[in-house]
Amino acid sequence: MKTVLFWFRRDLRLSDNPALRAALNAADRVVPVYIHSPHEEGDWGPGGASRWWLMKSLARLDRRLRDHDSRLIIRQGDALDCLHSLLASTAAEAVFWNRLYEPAVVERDRKIKEWLKQQGYHAESHNGALLVEPWELRTGKGEPYRVFTPFWRALSKRDEPDSPLQKPRTLRPTAQWPSSLALDELKLLSGIGWEDKLETHWQPGEAGAGDAMDRFLDQALVDYKTARDLPDVSGTSRLSPHLHFGEISPRQAWHRVRSRMAGQAAVEEGGWTWLRELGWREFAHHVLFEFPHTPDQPLYSRWQDFPWRKNHEAFVLAWQRGETGYPIVDAGMRELWETGYMHNRVRMIAASVLVKNIRAPWLSGAKWFWDTLVDADLANNTMGWQWSAGCGADAAPYFRIFNPFTQSRRFDPEGRYLRRWLPELSKLPDRDLHAPHEAADGILHHAGLRLDRDYPRPIVDYKSSREEALAAARAVASA
Structure with missing residues (x-):
């Protein structure tokens, strides 16, 4: 293929990005795209704090892309309409993306993939957000898990996650870029200045995720089992927002911790305790995918x-x-x-x-x-x-x-x-x-x-x- 679109969603990183790697392997030119369509997430479009983080992370992603002679094309509106327009203006033959698992987004993506294939485009999605897809783990009766301990036992028995993909050497930029909105046009901030104070506490973006991972491994992993419960100390990883926005992948995090545990008995207990917490994240996505009514209604x-x-x-x-x-x-x-x-x-x-x-x-x-x-x-x-x-x-x-x-x-x-x-x-x-x-x-x-x-x-x-x-x-x- 000559030209394809890569659709960034909550995978705002270059390293260990399976769908991005697939797009680069498939085409001569890759156009990175971000489409802002919170109305397509049902009642759970991003809140105020998340919109602040998203704005900062997109800005930093664009800078990383430009360091590789590429750029982020930003659009806003219905995702299918935006993709249709971009396919026409770039003569792209395919769209690549990493999967998400929220109920409204799953249904939206299913319709988009179906439309693309009907129109003769190649549509390809990958797992870039979880260690295990929700449908890959089942109880002995073939049912979805509702209890964490057997879920974790099953997850732990699987082979180690695949090694993370390295950052690509080239992003295969195009010579003709389609039009793009400026990031400010998305109006992600509230306008009341509440988000300004967040800047002093966080560093969104892929580099910030790497720094947070390094700090955790160097300063907190060894005491994690006990210190994680003490609110007055920096005993947790604080990686949760970076994982949510895909600035670091779960398998990157998994392997970084496993690597630090290797041959170091002192960090073994803290390491497994933290990996179990990563397992809770997997379990939460498993339950959400299998029981899509739960954001608004009790499971039982x-x-x-x-x-x-x-x-x-x-x-x-x-x-x-x-x-x-x-x-x-x-x-x-x-x-x-x-x-x-x-x-x-x-x-x-x-x-x-x-x-x-x-x-x-x-x-x-x-x-x-x-x-x-x-x-x-x-x-x-x-x-x-x-x-x-x-x-x-x-x-x-x-x-x-x-x-x-x-x-x-x-x-x-x-x-x-x-x-x-x-x-x-x-x-x-x-x-x-x-x-x-x-x-x-x-x-x-x-x-x-x-x-x-x-x-x-x-x-x-x-x-x-x-x-x-x-x-x-x-x-x-x-x-």
Whole structure:
């Protein structure tokens, strides 16, 4: 073939990009394309934080392409219309892309591939986002997995993932480039400046992903098994947004960790613990693909009737603002607003309080995280919130409710995380920091803290709200 289109989606990298390599092997000239069509993702087009990341990552991808005498052609609108126009203007004979697995996108891509073939074009898609395609793993009964441990056991028994592909030496640029929108024309930013602060915390793009991987391997992998639960230390990889946008592939990450583990017993435990977390990402995509109703509805339909609190909107707003009176939750929500990120242990606690103490619908939390997290991913976000609500895959055999006070004392015992994000509580002694409403008046006075003025009391009583949630769960289970 003389000319083909390569359609970038959430695979914003040059290294280990299977569909890009296939396009380069098939043609004399390759035209890289990005099409912005969030309306084709159903109710789950990218949120505010994701749009900021996307803008930065596309800009950096274009610079990398231009370093190889290529460039990124940007279009906006219905993907099929844009591809049709580009095929006509470039005389391209084929379109190559890497697969995605969200329900609306799967259906859209199926129709596009069908149309291309009907019109005589070559259409070719590859797996560039997962270690294993969702349909490649099944239970002994031939059914999709709903529980992680047997899924991970099956995944672990497979051969090691193929070695990552190297960055191509040439991108086979064309001499005649089609027209392109400027990146600013996509209007990805909100216009209120909220995203500006994200710049100080993140480095989107393929190079940023490599730097994050290096930091994790050098500084955090050895202690990952224990440090990953401590929100006041840099004990996690922070690779989740880079994986979501495809700036690093899962098999690149897998092999980098496996390579560091080789011959180093000290990192063996941390390495396997992290690879298991990568397995959770695979499992989340497996469940989303097999059960496409789950972004909006429980995996198990009986939970559709769970009795959420009436008039919960004001409670949700307090949760969003970090004003619940539960310090570990409020610290996490403020971290999220400032950085586009929340430590995973704190995410679980914050989610538990919202759905089981406040008893607000899990979708209200899922939508807030979707808009504010730089690593918002439909598979991971859906699984995380349904796990917290007890209505999804791999739910605990009992209706687990996190105690935010004991969790806080256990995982932030010296209060460094709380003091960073809740400076109004900074003068409280460690023993009172995690539950200011229980502190003696003299302690509060000495710390210069007045409850309900400087910091709220809990918006719901933990013990009574816990009992109400348990009773609600029992009612659903016995229905």
